[in-house]
Amino acid sequence: MAGPTWDTSRYLALFAGEATEHLEALGKDVVSLEKGATLPLVDSMFRHAHSVKGMAASMAFDGTARLAHRLEDLLDALRADVARVDAGIADVILQAVDALTGHVRAAATGVPLPDSQPLVDRLNRLTTELTGKPPAPSAPLPPPPANELPLASAPSPVPEPAPNPRFALKLKINPASTQPGVRGFLAYKRLGTLGAIFELKPPLDDIKAGRVPQGAITLELETDQDEEAIVRTMRTVGDVELESLGAVVKVQPPPPPNAEKDAQKPAAQEPARTIRVRTEVMDHFLDQAGELLLATARVRELSRGVPDSQRPPLDEAVDRLHLLVKGLHDKVMQARMTPVAVITDRLPRAARDIARKRNREVELVISGDDIELDRAIVDELADPVLHLLRNAIDHGIEEPEDRRVAGKAPKGKVTLAVRRQRDRVVLEVVDDGRGIDVARLERLVVERGLLAADHVRAMSEKERLMLVCLPGLSTATDITDISGRGVGMDAVKRAVDSVGGTLEIETKLGKGSTFRLSLPLTVAMVNLLLVEVGQEIYGLPIGKVSGVVETAREKLPMSQNAPVLQFGQSVLPVHDLSSLLEVPAVPSAAPFAPFVVVDGDDGKLALAVDRLLGQEEVVLKALSKPLDLVPGLAGVTILGNGQPVFILDVTRLVTA
Amino acid sequence: MPKKVLVVDDSVFMRDIIKDILAAGGFTVVGEARHGVEAVEKFKELKPDLVTMDLVMPYRNGIDATREILRSDNKALVVMCSALGQETMVMEAIEAGAVDFIVKPPRAEDVLAVVKKVLGEA
Numbered sequence: 219m220a221g222p223t224w225d226t227s228r229y230l231a232l233f234a235g236e237a238t239e240h241l242e243a244l245g246k247d248v249v250s251l252e253k254g255a256t257l258p259l260v261d262s263m264f265r266h267a268h269s270v271k272g273m274a275a276s277m278a279f280d281g282t283a284r285l286a287h288r289l290e291d292l293l294d295a296l297r298a299d300v301a302r303v304d305a306g307i308a309d310v311i312l313q314a315v316d317a318l319t320g321h322v323r324a325a326a327t328g329v330p331l332p333d334s335q336p337l338v339d340r341l342n343r344l345t346t347e348l349t350g351k352p353p354a355p356s357a358p359l360p361p362p363p364a365n366e367l368p369l370a371s372a373p374s375p376v377p378e379p380a381p382n383p384r385f386a387l388k389l390k391i392n393p394a395s396t397q398p399g400v401r402g403f404l405a406y407k408r409l410g411t412l413g414a415i416f417e418l419k420p421p422l423d424d425i426k427a428g429r430v431p432q433g434a435i436t437l438e439l440e441t442d443q444d445e446e447a448i449v450r451t452m453r454t455v456g457d458v459e460l461e462s463l464g465a466v467v468k469v470q471p472p473p474p475p476n477a478e479k480d481a482q483k484p485a486a487q488e489p490a491r492t493i494r495v496r497t498e499v500m501d502h503f504l505d506q507a508g509e510l511l512l513a514t515a516r517v518r519e520l521s522r523g524v525p526d527s528q529r530p531p532l533d534e535a536v537d538r539l540h541l542l543v544k545g546l547h548d549k550v551m552q553a554r555m556t557p558v559a560v561i562t563d564r565l566p567r568a569a570r571d572i573a574r575k576r577n578r579e580v581e582l583v584i585s586g587d588d589i590e591l592d593r594a595i596v597d598e599l600a601d602p603v604l605h606l607l608r609n610a611i612d613h614g615i616e617e618p619e620d621r622r623v624a625g626k627a628p629k630g631k632v633t634l635a636v637r638r639q640r641d642r643v644v645l646e647v648v649d650d651g652r653g654i655d656v657a658r659l660e661r662l663v664v665e666r667g668l669l670a671a672d673h674v675r676a677m678s679e680k681e682r683l684m685l686v687c688l689p690g691l692s693t694a695t696d697i698t699d700i701s702g703r704g705v706g707m708d709a710v711k712r713a714v715d716s717v718g719g720t721l722e723i724e725t726k727l728g729k730g731s732t733f734r735l736s737l738p739l740t741v742a743m744v745n746l747l748l749v750e751v752g753q754e755i756y757g758l759p760i761g762k763v764s765g766v767v768e769t770a771r772e773k774l775p776m777s778q779n780a781p782v783l784q785f786g787q788s789v790l791p792v793h794d795l796s797s798l799l800e801v802p803a804v805p806s807a808a809p810f811a812p813f814v815v816v817d818g819d820d821g822k823l824a825l826a827v828d829r830l831l832g833q834e835e836v837v838l839k840a841l842s843k844p845l846d847l848v849p850g851l852a853g854v855t856i857l858g859n860g861q862p863v864f865i866l867d868v869t870r871l872v873t874a
Numbered sequence: 875m876p877k878k879v880l881v882v883d884d885s886v887f888m889r890d891i892i893k894d895i896l897a898a899g900g901f902t903v904v905g906e907a908r909h910g911v912e913a914v915e916k917f918k919e920l921k922p923d924l925v926t927m928d929l930v931m932p933y934r935n936g937i938d939a940t941r942e943i944l945r946s947d948n949k950a951l952v953v954m955c956s957a958l959g960q961e962t963m964v965m966e967a968i969e970a971g972a973v974d975f976i977v978k979p980p981r982a983e984d985v986l987a988v989v990k991k992v993l994g995e996a
């Protein structure tokens with residue numbers, strides 16, 4: 219087999235990423251297939267298999283390509299007669315998908331590819347049965363043309379329709395025009411409605427910036443309109459004259475291979491295309507954008523020291539700068555937003571596997587998976603959400619017989635619903651299973667010595683439910699680990715906490731449970747409550763702050779020699795932030811001192827601080843060594859006045 | 875039949891100038907709006923042939939109002955009135971669907987030249 223004529227190792231990551239996407243989509247499609255086989259569905263599966271085959275061939279992974287090819291043939295046969303799909307065939311398809319996934323993983327990690335010949339044979343036989351004739355012999359797949367690379371954005375080559383005629387245009391912007399750049403831009407946009415624009419000189423960015431020497435713009439317009447229409451269109455643009463218009467007679471080269479075609483892409487309106495960017499690049503962008511914001515705040519701060527007479531133009535300039543930088547930062551944040559579907563797409567397949575293995579019948583309903591979150595949050599929650607699903611099916615939903623006895627439908631229902639709620643995203647996993655037996659949970663917790671009995675008794679209903687998240691609580695059934703990852707509820711809680719979210723549990727014995735994650739949209743910006751302790755300023759994430767109480771220190775009731783604070787129905791332990799941080803306090807002379815009520819690991823607590831300074835939305839910066847080893851510091855930011863402020867992770871601070 | 879124009883600007887002074895220029899040019903000013911919210915309302919109510927839209931206004935700026943107007947009628951003709959130095963915003967407005975622009979302070983010849991061109995009367 220002829221090897222590829224270029225270095226494929228550069229594309230390995232791209233191959234692995236994209237092939238995995240296709241295979242996950244295939245897996246999802248098979249689950250849908252079992253509910254009802256339709257032509258569009260089988261068609262979609264065919265195309266996914268086809269893509270994987272093409273990519274594997276380009277990378278010279280012949281075994282993979284061969285397997286994908288057989289799967290493609292089987293799906294092609296099914297396309298002709300969708301009614302032939304049955305559970306047995308679906309199972310074989312799934313096996314093929316799993317095998318291909320294994321191939322891709324092996325390829326990505328550099329280990330030898332598995333041998334899937336038996337599966338290939340099985341697929342062959344099935345296809346032959348369906349079509350009555352064996353599939354075309356698997357001749358060595360021809361090496362693809364040298365330039366056909368698995369570029370994510372290039373669609374598979376479609377025969378080019380005969381291109382429209384091209385015209386060469388020369389435009390002149392009126393020298394008296396006060397905004398030549400905008401005039402040029404307007405002309406470009408107007409002409410763009412007629413067709414595709416090529417060879418734009420000067421380039422669009424220069425035009426937009428007003429850099430148009432002698433107001434001269436030249437371009438080529440590919441359009442199905444005639445010259446009359448072009449002249450008419452240009453007449454509607456003020457201050458821009460159409461100096462010349464002529465047809466361009468070009469000998470079109472035969473459809474170029476993808477790579478070259480991309481370079482020749484028209485400069486004009488096309489439906490939104492996407493590109494792949496490595497996450498490190500995006501993280502770098504976000505970091506830089508954050509730094510820009512901080513630097514701008516600093517400039518603004520400094521500009522306050524400039525004498526009043528010079529302020530207005532400086533203020534205007536700084537405002538504009540801030541607007542631009544904020545715009546940039548927002549766009550970068552937006553670019554990081556990823557739909558939740560990225561983690562929920564593989565759930566139907568997982569649900570099916572878990573349900574099969576544990577002899578449950580489950581219907582999984584997913585909604586709102588197009589809602590977007592910062593990719594860092596989405597990445598962090600992938601495993602936790604899978605675990606919640608596993609729990610819901612395994613611990614929640616009862617076996618069909620038990621359900622029938624309980625008067626429920628034998629098929630259990632698990633819903634994963636995502637919705638926006640003001641500035642948060644709420645993700646709920648709801649099951650109509652047996653619910654959480656809180657009494658049993660309490661007993662277990664006390665028996666295992668995880669918490670003292672009276673501590674548990676003093677807890678509220680909500681807090682008692684959260685006991686499921688205590689580390690060391692995995693019940694015997696958890697040990698029969700289904701996905702091989704051993705993630706427990708405590709890991710789920712930690713993951714949710716780490717992205718600044720909260721976890722809430724609701725349950726009704728015999729009826730079902732709801733696990734509710736409330737997540738911030740992004741991680742990189744955080745809303746802080748600024749507090750002062752001594753000479754230092756610290757930030758507390760607002761998401762963890764329940765409230766503030768101002769009261770006289772001496773008036774606080776004592777419990778076991780420690781002060782406590784009444785907050786609503788609860789009594790909270792009081793901690794001095796100054797002693798937690800080992801920073802000398804300088805209490806104000808005022809009669810009342812502020813106490814900030816924050817969420818800790820097992821309930822709320824009150825932090826005594828010297829002064830409250832207000833709220834601010836800041837750019838969160840990570841701590842680098844050695845500061846990241848200090849417990850209780852979650853990050854740092856810089857205020858407009860240049861002062862660095864540590865952001866505190868209260869739970870770590872208290873337990874440290 | 876004279877063409878109908880809706881004038882949008884948060885400054886009474888500016889609206890008056892533009893109204894006078896348009897009237898002298900033979901256009902009928904059928905309405906005025908002081909900000910983006912009113913602009914969209916009046917547009918839907920009066921259905922003018924053309925809108926002159928200021929960029930920076932309270933409650934809703936000219937770019938957003940333009941976008942909404944075009945959403946309700948994708949053939950709407952909106953001409954932005956910008957101050958010097960607002961090129962980026964004008965381009966954003968053009969991206970949102972504005973069809974042309976005038977630079978303030980408005981000179982009669984410029985305003986009328988643009989309006990006539992846009993309405994196809996040049």
